[in-house]
Amino acid sequence: MKLQRMNRRALTLGALAVSGALALTACGSDDNGGTTTGTSSSSANASSIKCDNAKGQLLADGSSAQKNAIDAWVKAFSQACGVQINYKGGGSGAGVTSFNQGQLAFAGSDSALKPEEVTASKQVCSGGQGIDLPMVGGPIALGYNVPGVDNLVLDAPTLAKIFDSKITKWNDAAIKKLNPSATLPDLKIQAFHRSDESGTTDNFTKYLIATTPANWKYSGGKAWQAKGGQSAAGSAGVAAGVKQTSGAIGYFELSYVGDGVKAVSINTGAAAPVAPSTDSATKDIAAAQVVGTGSDLTLKLDYNTKAEGAYPITLVTYEIVCDKGNKAATLPATKAFLTYIASEDGQKLLSTIDYAPIPDAIITKVRSTIAGLS
DSSP: OHHHHHHHHHHHHHHHHHHHHOOOOOOOOOTTOOOOOOOOTTSTTGGGOOOTTOOSEEEEEEOSTTHHHHHHHHHHHHHHHOOEEEEOOOOHHHHHHHHHTTOOSEEEESSOOOHHHHHHHTTTSTTSOEEEEEEEEEEEEEEEEOTTOOSOEEOHHHHHHHHTTSOOBTTOHHHHHHOTTSOOOSOBOEEEEESSOOHHHHHHHHHHHHHOTTTOOOOOOSSOOSSSSEEESHHHHHHHHHHHSTTEEEEEEGGGOBTTBEEOEEOOSSSSOBOOOHHHHHHHHTTOEEOOOTTOOOEEOOTTOOOTTOOSOEEEEEEEEESSOOOTTTHHHHHHHHHHHHSHHHHHHHHTTTOBOOOHHHHHHHHHHHHTOO
């Protein structure tokens, strides 16, 4: 399983490298503005993509958690429709800020818009407001680099103490208790966190707040609050720091695990510890509740799950867009791209690159909302 995941990741990264160098060319269209589709056999799902008058360029930014997914989607969509999409992946905080400054066609965020951010969006969305559309699911993996330890189990209290600098050695008694058969080294723990404002941080700390409030007394949010540890920008930066540092642990999406970095299994209180995977994340996300109002589809996740095989540290990345008042120049391309990534084919792609598709009951509502964007 691990080898398959690494092979998939290698193929995906190779494909993304090619996509970055592609000269994007427009697909054919009829004079009546009808639907156009791509014919390139190298583009996954290209024949099912409806361009619907999409043209020009789109600028987007936000969640680095979904960057690998967006890159794969952009490759297929751009080859089919000739639309150039530049998704920076600078972090959820940067994406929301830039969206509310009117700089982006859409933003990605691992945290839903706050009330004050919705209010600010009304200045950009003429006659409407920014809404949250859940599009990408997945586990937040705790990646570690500890020589000689291949199967590490941790629980919420232990994780909280590690990331709050209360547990500082890998052979600490609390870690030994959870891993009685492991040979744990007398090695300093190097805990990596995000230096930028991040929805991944927000979701990871929500898990700690929900499950072990006695050991995690911070209020949470996109900005890291605990003292100590190492910091790095973006999920890729944290993953690189863990890979390069003996004794390191950090949090990032499952697609960044591999190549020297292993993932922690979580003791949730279920019969067996749960490893991060697309299946175990989907089991948790399937229990999410829609708590948004109107066109907004904000979800409430269950971080305290003890269901067998359900991984508790999950996130959902939202695409943020105006429900009304989108810019006329970018609306057709924005709707076409969002329609593709919410489609059955777009969602199927996620599980091939270590993300979790959004459950049917929720993604059906997303598709209906996208159809009504104006």
